[in-house]
Amino acid sequence: MGGHLYWPSPDDTRKEIDRIGVSGSSDSIFVLWPQRNLFDGSVVPCAGWGLGMAASPWSNGATYAVVGNAESSVWQIPITGEVWLHEWLHGVCAYFRELGYRMPDGDADGGARHGYVQSPVSGWTEYYGDLMSGNVRAEGAWTGIPLNAWRLPPCSAAHHPA
Numbered sequence: 001m002g003g004h005l006y007w008p009s010p011d012d013t014r015k016e017i018d019r020i021g022v023s024g025s026s027d028s029i030f031v032l033w034p035q036r037n038l039f040d041g042s043v044v045p046c047a048g049w050g051l052g053m054a055a056s057p058w059s060n061g062a063t064y065a066v067v068g069n070a071e072s073s074v075w076q077i078p079i080t081g082e083v084w085l086h087e088w089l090h091g092v093c094a095y096f097r098e099l100g101y102r103m104p105d106g107d108a109d110g111g112a113r114h115g116y117v118q119s120p121v122s123g124w125t126e127y128y129g130d131l132m133s134g135n136v137r138a139e140g141a142w143t144g145i146p147l148n149a150w151r152l153p154p155c156s157a158a159h160h161p162a
Contacts (some may be wrong), residue, residue: 005047007066008033010059023060028088035068044068050083052090052108054098063091078123085128093131096145099152104136104143114138 001007008031010017017029036043050067053059065087075081086108093107104110111118111127114136118124130136134146 001047005045007046007051010064017060017062023057026060026062027055028063028065028091029059030084030088031064031066033066033068036070038069038071050087052087054091054094063088063095065091078118078120079125082123082125086124089128089131092145096149099149101134101145101149102138102141102143103145104131104138107131110136 010029013029013031016031020026020029035046046068049070050065052063052065055061055063058064065084067083067087089108093103097103097107104114106113108128108131110131111124114127116124116127116130119126127136131144132150134142134144134149136142136144
């Protein structure tokens with residue numbers, strides 16, 4: 001990533017990516033990497049707990065989400081697995097944006113920018129629900145992924161909303 005920060009890119013996981021499927025055979029790839037040694041506390045420096053990116057030839061046409069390992073207590077705060085949804089949404093939002101759907105500023109990172117508050121009980125799931133149903137209000141318009149978009153065939157130009 002530069003600045004002595006690292007994360008496993010599709011090049012680093014190429015052997016595994018190619019083993020699980022040829023280009024276009026998977027919609028999403030999720031990588032759990034041993035960023036932290038939970039016994040001695042050493043870490044590989046990274047800019048965050050997870051990273052997500054759009055589908056591209058680099059990832060064999062699949063969204064690519066990476067999350068570093070952490071102590072078991074971290075996975076519970078506030079919702080078990082929320083980090084996976086968050087990182088996956090970065091790639092999914094890019095996909096639907098490319099099809100012409102308007103995404104809220106910051107896509108998966110945009111909750112606070114659009115007036116949502118992280119709940120100590122449910123995290124950002126209220127925002128993610130609205131993002132995945134096209135119900136995030138931004139500049140006087142509804143943004144996000146409308147429910148009918150989830151029913152579209154993959155990469156269907158005939159269903160482009162614009």
